[in-house]
Amino acid sequence: MDFLNALVAFANFVFVPGLAYGAQLAIGALGVTMIYGILRFSNFAHGDTMAFGTAITILFTTAFISIGITFGPLPTALLALPFGIGATILLLLGTDWAVYKFYRQQKASPVILVIVSMGVMFVMNGVVRFIIGVRDIRFADGERFIITAREFKEMTGLNEGLAIKTTQAITVVVAFIVMALLFWFLNKTRTGKSMRAFSDNEDLALLSGINPDWVVKVTWMIVAALATTAGVLYGLDKSFKAFTYFQLLLPIFAAAIVGGLGNPLGAIAGGFVIAFSEVTITYAWKKVLVYLMPESLEPDGLVQLLSTDYKFAVSFAILIIVLLFKPTGLFKGQSV
Amino acid sequence: MSTAVRDTALFGLVAVLLIGTGMIQGWNSALLILNMGLISAIMALGVNLQWGFAGLFNIGVMGFVALGGLAAVLVSTEPVPEAWQAGGLRIFAGLALGALTVIAAVMAQKRLEGRTKTIATLIILVGGFFLYRAVFDGGKEAVEAVNPALTGNLGGLNLPIILSWPVGGLLAAGAAWVIGKTALGLRSDYLAIATLGIAEIIIAVMKNEDWLARGVKNVAGLDSPVPDAVTLQNDPSFVERAASLGLDPVLGSTLYNKMGYAVLFTIVLLILLWLAQKALNSPWGRMMRAIRDNETAAEAMGKDVKSRHLQIFILGSAVCGIAGAMMTTLDGQLTPGTYQPLRFTFLIWVMVIVGGSGNNFGAVLGGLLIWWLWVQVEPLGLGLMSILSSGLEDGSPLKDWMIESAAHMRLLTMGLVLLLVLRFSPRGLIPER
Numbered sequence: 001m002d003f004l005n006a007l008v009a010f011a012n013f014v015f016v017p018g019l020a021y022g023a024q025l026a027i028g029a030l031g032v033t034m035i036y037g038i039l040r041f042s043n044f045a046h047g048d049t050m051a052f053g054t055a056i057t058i059l060f061t062t063a064f065i066s067i068g069i070t071f072g073p074l075p076t077a078l079l080a081l082p083f084g085i086g087a088t089i090l091l092l093l094g095t096d097w098a099v100y101k102f103y104r105q106q107k108a109s110p111v112i113l114v115i116v117s118m119g120v121m122f123v124m125n126g127v128v129r130f131i132i133g134v135r136d137i138r139f140a141d142g143e144r145f146i147i148t149a150r151e152f153k154e155m156t157g158l159n160e161g162l163a164i165k166t167t168q169a170i171t172v173v174v175a176f177i178v179m180a181l182l183f184w185f186l187n188k189t190r191t192g193k194s195m196r197a198f199s200d201n202e203d204l205a206l207l208s209g210i211n212p213d214w215v216v217k218v219t220w221m222i223v224a225a226l227a228t229t230a231g232v233l234y235g236l237d238k239s240f241k242a243f244t245y246f247q248l249l250l251p252i253f254a255a256a257i258v259g260g261l262g263n264p265l266g267a268i269a270g271g272f273v274i275a276f277s278e279v280t281i282t283y284a285w286k287k288v289l290v291y292l293m294p295e296s297l298e299p300d301g302l303v304q305l306l307s308t309d310y311k312f313a314v315s316f317a318i319l320i321i322v323l324l325f326k327p328t329g330l331f332k333g334q335s336v
Numbered sequence: 337m338s339t340a341v342r343d344t345a346l347f348g349l350v351a352v353l354l355i356g357t358g359m360i361q362g363w364n365s366a367l368l369i370l371n372m373g374l375i376s377a378i379m380a381l382g383v384n385l386q387w388g389f390a391g392l393f394n395i396g397v398m399g400f401v402a403l404g405g406l407a408a409v410l411v412s413t414e415p416v417p418e419a420w421q422a423g424g425l426r427i428f429a430g431l432a433l434g435a436l437t438v439i440a441a442v443m444a445q446k447r448l449e450g451r452t453k454t455i456a457t458l459i460i461l462v463g464g465f466f467l468y469r470a471v472f473d474g475g476k477e478a479v480e481a482v483n484p485a486l487t488g489n490l491g492g493l494n495l496p497i498i499l500s501w502p503v504g505g506l507l508a509a510g511a512a513w514v515i516g517k518t519a520l521g522l523r524s525d526y527l528a529i530a531t532l533g534i535a536e537i538i539i540a541v542m543k544n545e546d547w548l549a550r551g552v553k554n555v556a557g558l559d560s561p562v563p564d565a566v567t568l569q570n571d572p573s574f575v576e577r578a579a580s581l582g583l584d585p586v587l588g589s590t591l592y593n594k595m596g597y598a599v600l601f602t603i604v605l606l607i608l609l610w611l612a613q614k615a616l617n618s619p620w621g622r623m624m625r626a627i628r629d630n631e632t633a634a635e636a637m638g639k640d641v642k643s644r645h646l647q648i649f650i651l652g653s654a655v656c657g658i659a660g661a662m663m664t665t666l667d668g669q670l671t672p673g674t675y676q677p678l679r680f681t682f683l684i685w686v687m688v689i690v691g692g693s694g695n696n697f698g699a700v701l702g703g704l705l706i707w708w709l710w711v712q713v714e715p716l717g718l719g720l721m722s723i724l725s726s727g728l729e730d731g732s733p734l735k736d737w738m739i740e741s742a743a744h745m746r747l748l749t750m751g752l753v754l755l756l757v758l759r760f761s762p763r764g765l766i767p768e769r
Contacts, residue, residue, distance in 0.1 A: 129741075
């Protein structure tokens with residue numbers, strides 16, 4: 001019984017939140033890794049792209065709710081998501097046309113593109129603030145829980161409860177669908193294949209008649225979809241605040257690099273590695289350990305390795321360790 | 337137009353902008369902008385050393401600036417003897433244990449081979465971490481329990497605050513050494529992410545380690561190296577002199593105080609600028625640029641690329657640390673919660689790129705000009721919005737929204753300026769020569 005209690009406490013406080021957060025990071029990191037693989041630069045504006053997509057989705061969500069359209073027990077934001085994605089696609093294609101295209105034609109070095117993306121980051125950050133301000137916004141509606149801690153306790157008779165939020169379940173399901181679609185697209189369709197070819201060897205791909213403009217356009221569209229989805233899922237699970245999204249850049253980049261920049265599979269693995277490390281290292285393990293240890297050995301303190309404010313330090317430490325010992329990441333990524 | 341005339345004209349433009357601000361908005365705000373502009377110019381000099389000279393992509397400027405601010409507190413505040421007695425030694429013993437653990441782990445990595453290496457490193461790190469926490473936590477709790485409403489930290493050395501400027505530089509240099517040792521071998525994008533992360537970690541440490549500088553409880557009321565306004569107002573001879581100049585003593589004293597800072601900051605800026613110019617035109621500076629332009633060729637010529645990179649990374653970071661200490665001195669308080677990467681890292685980058693990377697005068701110009709713009713965008717934006725919305729009736733939601741969004745003009749403008757400069761004048765206003 002004690003063992004089961006420990007297991008449930010672990011699932012409730014570490015596994016389920018880690019899984020949801022990992023899925024959000026993974027979709028974010030997929031976007032970063034796609035841009036890196038095909039356009040060959042680290043896009044610092046990605047966090048703000050996520051914020052933009054989420055902001056538009058929130059606007060549509062409020063509009064839907066005000067005219068009485070809801071999604072039953074599910075959050076209305078899921079209905080608004082396609083509109084958010086559409087707006088973000090327009091934004092990214094517009095940015096590419098107005099900004100990045102010039103540097104691509106000039107064959108500017110990647111580091112220049114990174115600085116350019118810093119400028120885009122400023123602009124997008126400003127645009128998001130124009131649209132929706134800097135407030136903390138919660139936009140999840142519908143049922144809050146699939147199962148609450150109390151229901152779980154009554155059902156199983158255990159001391160510990162396992163609460164699963166609707167948003168957590170949705171995150172995992174949506175993430176799974178998104179990843180499946182992406183891999184199907186990259187591996188089975190003609191455009192997807194030409195994108196992979198372009199990523200592996202640009203010159204050879206151009207020689208074999210692949211249209212680079214089309215590849216770049218499709219990449220931005222996919223990135224818009226990924227970024228908006230990641231942003232909306234994160235916002236549903238926690239809350240929306242422009243500044244938090246900017247800060248997500250660090251764990252997202254850590255995930256993409258740990259997995260191997262340019263490698264989609266790596267981005268997913270990296271997302272979960274970063275998320276679970278953050279959660280396990282900043283979680284106070286006392287609640288789990290009291291069930292597992294004999295009473296005489298029970299820990300006095302919280303058994304928290306690091307306080308939650310140091311979660312950046314965790315993603316960063318993993319990043320450094322991986323870079324020092326396996327510079328191309330866990331899965332083989334590209335190198336410039 | 338010769339380049340010299342052009343450059344002088346650009347600096348003249350900054351002077352005109354500042355004087356115009358003084359005449360329209362008052363000299364107090366003009367001096368306020370000038371002082372922060374001077375500090376920004378020093379930060380830009382530091383970034384220009386790293387990026388302009390050596391091509392190192394450091395976006396952790398915020399961290400070094402914050403470390404400089406920490407130095408201001410640690411140097412100038414009074415020590416708290418009770419806290420030292422309660423747990424000062426224990427904290428330092430804990431930190432020493434932590435440092436020993438890292439050193440031992442690095443040694444193990446270097447000396448041992450194969451599987452023993454991995455196992456030994458892991459044992460040292462895990463064991464060392466728990467040992468460190470066991471010793472350190474007790475000390476931290478004891479110190480933070482001492483009069484938490486007022487102090488709760490160990491306090492400082494009670495030295496003149498101006499000493500904290502070089503100390504801030506040293507602190508930042510020390511951090512830069514550790515970071516450079518681990519991260520400088522990485523490619524540019526990785527170095528960027530690594531420095532971004534380190535800056536966040538430094539801020540997290542400063543927010544959470546209350547024993548150091550009270551964390552988010554902030555330290556206010558730092559000493560001032562120039563006489564502050566209240567002291568001046570109580571000084572009869574100053575009031576008399578102000579009156580003879582036709583100035584109200586309140587305004588006169590604030591102006592005098594700010595002028596004092598402006599003089600001090602200008603001296604520091606000129607010294608650093610002179611040093612940076614000397615460095616740029618020395619064999620060392622030429623070597624740096626050679627390494628930046630072609631690492632492989634420079635290495636083939638027998639240049640030690642790695643240690644040169646480390647050297648200039650430390651120097652640039654130290655300059656940012658000095659500026660950070662100066663800024664905290666000017667503010668009179670350390671508020672770790674206000675350090676944000678957009679303001680303290682990316683804005684400095686805008687200054688360097690707009691001013692002209694690789695040119696010290698460009699960096700200084702960028703610092704002054706962009707800071708002026710950063711401050712003035714809000715009032716200008718508000719003015720623009722009031723003109724645009726003047727046709728709308730008062731209280732209409734569109735008008736309210738337009739007026740409200742003027743507050744967000746800053747980031748948008750900075751981004752546009754950066755993008756436009758990169759596109760149409762990628763070498764900046766005063767390009768490298």
